[in-house]
Amino acid sequence: MTFFNGPWTEDLDSFKKSVQSMPDQYKSSFASASESTLKKICDPNVLHIWESDSDIDSLLQLTSIIAKLCDLGVRKSQGANAEDGSMLIIAEESKSRNNFSRICQLVEHLTGADGKKHLEGTVVVFSKIIVVRGWDNSILSGQKEALEKTVKRLNTAIERVLKMGNFQGENKKIVWHHGAVIQFLLYWINTTTSSLRSALSAITITGSLDLTSGVAPSTAGRANKLPDLERLKQYGKKLSIPVVFLDSASQLITYEYLGTYMYFYAYYINTFLPTSLSRAHLNKAQDELITFAFRLRGASEGRYGTEVIKLVQKHLDASKAKHWARMCVDKASYTKPSCLAAGKDASIHHAVQLADAPFARLAHSSSGGVPAFARLAVGPASASAHEYYTAAPVAISFGAAKLRPSSPATLYILIPTPSQDLEKVTNRVQGLMMAVLERVRQEKGNPVLADSEKSMWKAVVKACTWAMQGKMPTPIADKVKFVSQKLREGTWGFALGAPVGGDAVMKTDTTATAAAAAAAAMPEPLRTYGFGLGTQQTAGSFPYHPDAQNQAMPPAGPMPSPVMGAAYAQQLPGQQGLVYPQGQGQGHVYAGQGGAGAYGQKPVNSGGRVVAGEGGHAWKLVH
Structure with a gap:
């Protein structure tokens, strides 16, 4: 293998251009390093460990793995089976929600x-799938006794699943898929048993870096200090294992709403998840919609704070909203700036999406992308990842905020191959999730929606409709009408039995009759014949509409369509050609230990260009 160093670059686009201009003499080494790493992080014959939270995108990503390991939809019997695959899930501790309980559900x-x-009760075993209560990543120092206890139970669980899964010989290996904050992983590597440490064959880190406009920490990754990242690199080098950084933006998974990637998301999410899990996401979306509508009303009447709260209390049925009304009855939600901001394009666009599919991520961010979907390209269900992705070997100078192609390498970044683009990536994710849906639906059937969902939505539609009838500038009113339309005629409204173009308070049909009619009319996913990243080529995919930017609404049909196609997903309905820009980087740099000082200042006037390597040479052979 030929060793080399490429030119230093300051963002992902410049890095890709550098790779494309790579001299022929280095291409085989680059390709070999990528192929070897992809084989390790997607190896179906070893144990995969996933640190995860329980937000809705994370639950869907875990579902894609479980569907494969347990052969959902095609297995002989439900429940525990001898043929089930093995995995271990570390449920991240959180003060805001019980991730452990939700993942177990x-x-x-x-x-x-x-x-x-x-x-x-800190470890629960489901056949050969083990869920372990993990560490609270907001705790970055102290509590040594609790840390040691967490490591001990994790070691016990890993040993147990290795035995249950009959991992032996070359297959007695571990691929560890970690989240954005790496301190606990570093502590585990340093203090675990030598046998488990030596069993590590690869590590992936999800959502820690933001490479879109530079080499910087993501919002979640800011908890990592420069010494932490350097230590991770040292551990990988000492163990001779690859450390692969994953993030959705680098993989062109840039649209922030699950409706872009999920077939009739608002309807079929209730097949993927039981009500005990989906309800929190429905509650959050309904709370946000009421808040949005009454912020508009407050701005139109010049009322703020407690005056708006009185309007909410008057027009929102408390008996239907008492279990989820939080932000919408908080006077802090109705400051004058907040109310005026509700009329901005980004706020209206967000409301349109929620009105169509009111199942919000608990930690939604407008910075773009669906964080957990960056993991769809790796793991035991991703046998064809090498056809679509490159695990690019890199050297990263975290202090100087630069990266370059390099071999041999410890660090890697996962990027699409040059043949991929936004449309193809979006289609492939849609196809994959369609295949997962069909597997789950074969066992769980179509959703059965209860009267409680309909009565809550009726209250939301009624209150929002009144609030959005306030006086506002015509350009804003023209956009807000699409929120009203989606409330009545969107995917969720249709699934609950609302008539197309129908009554705002849904006076027609009983829930049972309406739900049955909606289920009959809702298109079913076609049976898929493959599983994995290539499933966009199977019968289970649904089309991307390249001309969607020129449509004010989705094409007319027998029922209201969900957001179809990535271009439409980023467009404010009714605004021809208006596409929201992706969130810009905040210019954050890695702080030193304890937060003192700053690292990673970019050279002045660099402009994101390729920086020449040592001695002024763009590419350099390493002897």
Whole structure:
């Protein structure tokens, strides 16, 4: 293998251009390093460990793995089966929600296996899938005793699943898929047993870096200090294993709403998840919609704070909203700047998306992308990743905020191959999630929506409709009408049985009759014949509409369509050609230990260009 160093670059686009201009003498080494790394991080014969939260995109990503490991939809019997694959999920601790409980509910829902509790209830075993209570990544120092206890139970769980899964010989290896904050992973590597440490064959880190406009930490990754990143690199080098950075933007998964990637998302999410899990996301979306509508009303009447709260209390049915009304009854939500900002394009666009599919991510960010979907390209269900992705070997100077192609390498970034573009990536993710949906639907069937969902939505539609009838400038009113339209005629409204173009308070049909009619009319996903990243070529995919930017609304049909196509997903309905820009980087740099000082200042006037390598040479052979 030929060793080399490419030119230093300051963002992902410049890095890609550098790779494309690579001299022929280095291409085979580059390709070999990528192929070897992809084989490791997608190896179906070893144990994969996933650190995860329980936001809705993370639950869907875990579902894609479980569907493959347990052969959902084609297995002989539900529940525990001897043929089930093995995995270990580390549920990140959080003060805001019980990730451990929520992930356990997901695994039980999908597998049908009874969970068996161990180690005082901190470990639950479902057949060969183990869920372990993990670490709170907001705690970055101290609590050594609690850390040691977490490592000990994790070690016990790993040893157990290696035995249950009969991992032996060359297959007794671990691929560890970690989240954005790496301190706990570093502590585990440093303090675990030598046998488990030596079993590590690869590490992936999700959502830690933002490479879109530079080499910088993501919002979540700002908890990592420069010494942490350097230590991760040192551990990888000492263990001779690749450390692969994943993020959705680098993979061209740039649209922030799941409706872009999920077939009739607002309807079929209720097949993927039980009500106990989906309800929190529905509640959050309804709360946000009420807040948006009454901010508009407050701005139109010059009322703010407690005056707007009185309007909410008057027009929102408290008996239907008492379990989820939080932000919409908080006077801090109705400051004058907040109310005026509701009329901006970004706020209206967000409301349109929620009105169509009111199942919001609990930690939604407007910076773009669906964070957990960056993991769809790796793991035991991604056998064809090498056809679409490159694991590019890199050297990263975290302090100087630069990266370059380099071999041999410890660090890698996962990027699409040059043949891929936004449309192809979007189609492929749609096809993959369609295949997962069909597997789950074969066992769970179509959703059964209860009267409680309909009565809540009726209250939301009624209150929002009144609030959005306030006086406002015509350009804003013309855009807001699309929120009203989606509330009545969007995917969720249709699934609940609202008539097309129908009554704002849904006075027609009983829930049972309406739900049955909606289920009958809702297009079913076609049966898929493949599984994995190539499934966009199977019968399960749905089309991307390249001309969607020129459509004010989706094409007319027998029912309201969900957001179809990536271009439409980024367009404000009714505004021809208006596409929202992706969030810009905040210019954050890595702080030193303890936050003192700053690293990674960019050279002045660099303009994101390729920086020459040592001695002024763009590419350099390493002897």
